[in-house]
Amino acid sequence: MQTKFKKSYRFAVNTSLYITIFITLLTSVFLFYFFEFIWYYVLGIMLFTYLFSFLIVQFRVEKFIYKRVKKIYDDLTLLESASLTKGAITTDMRTLTQEIDKYARDKKIEIETLRVREQYRKEFFGNVSHELKTPLFTVQGYIETLLDGAIDNKAVREKYLQRASKGIERLGYIVKDLDMITKLEVGDLSLNIESFNIIELVENVFDMFEMKANKKKITLTFDTDYDKPIMVNADKERIQQVLTNLIVNSIKYGRVKGTTEVSIENLIKNKVIVRVTDNGEGIEKEHLPRLFERFYRVDKSGSRKEGGSGLGLSIVKHIIEAHNEKIYVESEYGVGSEFSFTLEKAK
Known part of the structure; x- marks a missing residue:
């Protein structure tokens, strides 16, 4: 399919104007000294010169630039530059320069992204x-x-x-x-969205891991007494999986005779935020950005003794994001950690 051509007349207009002014001044001086100066002769010469110059300059420059610019577009087409090949070919140098600069910036970002992904791929397979x-x-x-x-x-x-x-x-x-x-x-894992009491769900998870927590004398508790249910819209089974991973981690890395505390707070009009806080060993800041990556472990040896797949936090992140919600982590080494995520309140 032939690429659409977008003409640019700015160069021809400006160049023709300069030529016309020069020729008109030269003709006026010549007529003034050798013939009678008649203004409509000068005006006619000016109009003829301008039109003739414009046509010649536009045709020649357009043909000259188009051949070279088209080669640039063709070369970029081979590189699959979507931003250039979908648009019209232009002979305007400023527009072309802007497009090439944008293309170069996009390619630089793309290359950096590919490098990061390649490094991640190597680490993942390892x-x-x-x-x-x-x-x-x-x-x-x-x-x-x-x-x-x-x-x-x-x-x-x-x-x-x-x-x-x-x-x-x-x-x-x-x-x-x-x-x-x-x-x-x-997106193949469908979510079964329903309304349920998040307080009751947390209590169920507490009951499931009460014996595991007792082995380290860790107390599983709420931050306060919740007398009324807090209803949310989400996939109950998946949110239970999220809470299970977070609470098990808090027990796994919690200190003996420590505490795992869950709080549910109103965030905005239609959102609540669920916080799981412990006073365990905490996480160093350098590990926080990569904490939700697959198989990423803060403690390369100790965590394996506890079993598990090494994918728990990655699954937690994906489940929360599948609900179009956010998950956060705050931690101070030697003090403890807090994982929190948002959920939609039921009406």
């Missing part, structure tokens, strides 16, 4: 490889030991099969969580 390799090698080691003869020893057999089972369970966590994140990212 993390996936490491996370899968650990339980796989563990299971493989136990099975090989059993095949080498340990299977005849009942005590060893049961112990190794239980450990192998835990390794398989960990692999299942990783695959399941990766599948969920993928579905959330591409």
Whole structure:
């Protein structure tokens, strides 16, 4: 399909005007000294000179510039420059310069983005490889030991099969969580939006992990007594998953005899903000920007002892964003952390 051509007359108009003024002045002086000065002769010469100059300059310059500018557009078309190829080809140098500058800036941003993504891709595949390799090698080691003869020893057999089972369970966590994140990212995981009492949901999560918290003597509590229900619109099952991840993390990294506190506050007219606060070990500021990345771990060794897939916070972020809501984190190392997210209030 032929590219549309946008003409520019500014150069021809200005150049023709300069030529006309010069020719008119020269002709006036010539007529004044050698012939009788007649103003309408001068006016006729001026109009003829201007029109003739304009046509010649416009035609020649347009043809000259168009050939070279079209080559630029064609070259940029090969580079798939959407911003230039969709528009008309222009011979106006200022407009062309602006378009080229914008194209260069966009390409620079695109290159930087690709570099960041490439680095993220490398880290992601490295993390996936490491996370899968650990339980796989563990299971493989136990099975090989059993095949080498340990299977005849009942005590060893049961112990190794239980450990192998835990390794398989960990692999299942990783695959399941990766599948969920993928579905959330591409929009394949549908949300079942309903109205429910967020206070009641938090209490249910507290009940689920009361025994886990008691092992570290951590108190699960609200910041105040909520006498009335607070109704929100969201996917109840997914929000329970969010609260589960946040509360489990607060227990996992909480200090012995510590506290995990949940508060629900009115944010604006139709929003509430849910805060999960602990007085655990906290997170250093350098880790906060990457905290919600897949497999990113603040504690590279200790966190693995606690199990899990390493995808919990990434899933939390995707679930909240799937609700078109926001999630925030504030933390001070050695003091504690606070994770908070917004939800829509039910009418």
